[in-house]
Amino acid sequence: MVFAVAAIGFWAARNRAMTSADGDSRALHSLPNYYGTNAALSAIVPSLAVLALWLIMQPLLIETSVSKLIPDAAISEDTTRSLMMSDVRRIAHGLDTAIAEGGMTPDEATGLRSELTNLRERLASVGVALGSDVQAEVLFAAQKYRMMTRRASLYMMFSVLTLAMIGAAYAWSRSDKDFRARNIVEKAVLALLISAASIAILTTLGIVMSMLFETWNFFGQYEATSFFFGIKWAPDFRGDSALGILPLLWGTLYISLIALVVAVPIGLFAAIYMSEYAGPGLRAVAKPLIEILAGIPTIVYGLFALLTVGPALRDYFAQPLGFSGGADSVLTAGLVMGIMLIPFVSSLSDDIINAVPQSLRDGSLGLGATKSETIRQVIIPAALPGIVGAVLLATSRAIGETMIVVMGAGAAAAQLDKGLLEAINPLEAMTTVTTRIVSQLTGDTDFAAPETLVAFALGLTLFVITLGLNVLALYIVRKYREQYE
Amino acid sequence: MNDMRIAERATHVSTRKISATGVQVHYGDTHAIKDVNVEIEDKTVTAFIGPSGCGKSTFLRCLNRMNDTIDICRVSGQILLDGEDIYDPKVDPVQLRAKVGMVFQKPNPFPKSIYDNVAYGPRIHGLAKNKADLDDIVEKSLRRAAIWDEVKDRLDAPGTGLSGGQQQRLCIARAVATQPEVLLMDEPCSALDPIATAQVEELIDDLRQKFSVVIVTHSMQQAARVSQKTAFFHLGNLVEFGETGQIFTNPIDPRTESYITGRIG
Structure with a gap:
């Protein structure tokens, strides 16, 4: 979708630039394709950046809010909060699968109560194995988790698309014969190259850091000499x-x-x-x-x-x-x-x-x-x-x-x-x-x-x-x- | 540039060192040298002049069989050094090159110290009896090449660190140290500034005392200044060969005259 917006932006900006120069590409500051590329980049880069950020942030935010729903009392002795949370995710995922395979209606999934003790079997029948019977709090949390995830995905799609369109429209509105699209594209290329180089360097750093951390642990337990x-x-x-x-x-x-x-x-x-x-x-x-x-x-x-x-x-x-x-x-x-x-x-x-x-x-x-x-x-x-x-x-x-x-x-x-x-x-x-x-x-x-x-x-x-x-x-x-x- | 002392040039008539008859060179399908006959005399500077691509460098490289290192190059005809055919199968090109030294267009000192650069040839050919002898050869050669005073305090410094003119004189010293009988110079001054050129030219004149020198040059003034004999090549043919004074003042062939006066080239 984002790429479709970008393609439209490319074509529209190119045309607008050509029109502003009365169809004579020699009068343009940059070659027509540069205007198009500028529009496509304006559509893709911010929206994909937001998408990436969103995909990282969304689980974090949802997890913290959902995990509050599980009271400390519900966490039994042989487990931990993080294990409970993985149960929550499994159930939420299981409900989705069940709906997709027709084992449940969406209403049924949101309205489920733990009184329906056969939830474990029903989920097992669509291939989601649960370790034990489902606690009421966990089921509630899972339903909440599922809803928030779905809503967030919807928001995400909407905002990313809007951003892409705003970007393309902004670039389109700036495309006229004096606009220096060529220089902007040049900067984008530079940014791409720099990010490629820094990924290599940062990865090296990351490897060294993780090794250092574990090595530190080791020397805590075993003498260095x-x-x-x-x-x-x-x-x-x-x-x-x-x-x-x-x-x-x-x-x-x-x-x-x-x-x-x-x-x-x-x-x-x-x-x-x-x-x-x-x-x-x-x-x-x-x-x-x-x-x-x-x-x-x-x-x-x-x-x-x-x-x-x-x-x-x-x-x-x-x-x-x-x-x-x-x-x-x-x-x-x-x-x-x-x-x-x-x-x-x-x-x-x-x-x-x-x-x-x-x-x-x-x-x-x-x-x-x-x-x-x-x-x-x-x-x-x-x-x-x-x-x-x-x-x-x-x-x-x-x-x-x-x-x-x-x-x-x-x-x-x-x-x-x-x-x-x-x-x-x-x-x-x-x-x-x-x-x-x-x-x-x-x-x-x-x-x-x-x-x-x-x-x-x-x-x-x-x-x-x-x-x-x-x-x-x-x-x-x-x-x-x-x-x- | 203006000391064209052509008229009063003394020519030393002495023994014949190299005589080439009917030399043909082919590079693949290209006929680079066509039936060239030249007599090069001992203790004489012979200059080869001619426009670019006329074959003068190619012919020069025939004289010490450097063309052997190029796969597609074929040489025919007869080249005699002291009466011996250098293309005879019995002749070892390596031995020949020790006798017929070469200085190249671009200074090419080895990535070694100045001392080792000069000592390279003597070491390979076992010319020195001991270290003192080798030191002596190195010093003499550097003095001959008029560079001793500039480098005597830094013989251990890399030869590549010298200036262009110094490098070229170092290369000449290196060639002289092998004690050749003939010294071939392929545009030795083309990479040098006028001052370094003047030094090298002076050196060439000096070298004539001991060796037979053959120099390829693009500069007609240079040919006129340093040589006693001049050969003019054009399109692979030897057009004219004779006394330098005669070639420059009274050329026989119209092509020579056109070239010297700047009308072709």
Whole structure:
């Protein structure tokens, strides 16, 4: 409806502007469509803003007024006001459904009294399940709730439409040949862009705040020093868990390190080959092929780790060397994660190497350097800041990876208390911060226990680490960028 | 700009360094150089002049096989350096480029320190016995390029931080440090202001003591000032080649005269 008003406004304002210029669009300040767009925007923006605000405010206002209808006496001991309110909403919704399906007439719904004890069955017959028989106060509140909601929706529709029409009419009345519709539209575009940017930033802030809050709760129940410096990770729900982050952090860093050892040389060399040696035909085929790797879901990599790489490493590498153990190992996860990261490193490095000016290559070749000398001594140093940035980005990705670790390296934390050899053995099963976050939060858990809340502390720590890496990457790229020119 | 000392130019008749016969260059379907014959003498500055797109830079790049790096470029004909065919399969283009150095149109110092820029060539080719020797080569080259006094206190500073004229002289020092026999310069002054241009021109004249220099230029005054021999290219043809004084005062071909007097180009 609002959009229909906007469309009419668009057309009307455009026409009015044209008429004011005697049909000669050159006499207008702005192109005719700008007048139309201005009218459409004037109709849509305020009305949709009010709509959004209304949708947020309406439940809040109605809830507070309805919840006053339930006297404290009616709240029995094993329940709370908020639980009662959810009953109220359920019943109100159930009445609506019943009317819609013809199980009740509207009059019947408003006139219902709790003496009609079969309300529970009647609502159940239209698919609304109630926990217990309905109290009189609750039913009354529900009927009130229903009425207020319906009335409010009506008001809302009316006011939003009126606002849209007022907006369109105002814009229409201002549309004449001297009106600067183009500048108004320009400002609207700017506002749109700013709001898009601020949504991204505010969301980040919101995430950090919610993590901070839960982490604060966690540190209220568990000592910070034993979290950050504890070398044992052994959560249980009996209340004597050891929740040291170090084994998890070690697992994360170790697996990421192996992944980078795999990904950086392969990715970089692939990028050098692609940008410096490969012909255009080969490049056109090979580059998308490498980038396909980036499109494979990590769970598929996880399967690959679990079913192929893990057993292969165990059978052909670990067992011949005399190591026992299962298919889960740090090496498996690291290798597979490294493969996943190759396209990140190669694709970014390739772009960066291509951005190195041709004149530097010519300069070096003109001095009698070979191609590989040129690459090693001129191109790589020139591209280094970008390459470092690419590697750090890949590192962030590796640290945040979960699926491959669960399936490749298992879910048991590194056992730092069993000695150095255990800790650095790449064939041991180990796990990472992200994996533990998943296991701490899934399943039947108590959301107030430190064993669950630790997930937030872990998440925040991880966030701080990856944020630090990203900042470092940006800093390096910025600091050395001017050397290009 | 007004010291056209053409008439009293002394020409050093000496050994023949490069001789090109019947050189043809194709870029894909474009016939860029058509049957060019040029003799470049040792310890002489030879200037290539001609309107944009006439093939003079292309021909210059043939002389140290820089065109090899362009996939679609094909070169035929014979180019002899000291009597050896440089397009012979036995010749290593990398070795050739060490002997025939090149300075480009745009200053292109590497993103390294000034010292490392100059030491780049000597290091690659193993020209220095030890660190002291390398220091010596770097200093000599920078002095040759008339930039030593400006940079001697900041050899560790990045070469990219210098001004345009300094960068170009640094690039010349870098080319000189490799101890080439021929130095090719592709419009070395096109990105420079008149003062830096004057410095580079002085330098070119000085370099003639040791090397054979080939310079591509758009500026006829520059050609007249620095060169002993001039070749005029037009539409891929070598129109006229001879003593600079003769080309500028008494051209044989009417096209040369039109170009020099500014009627075509």
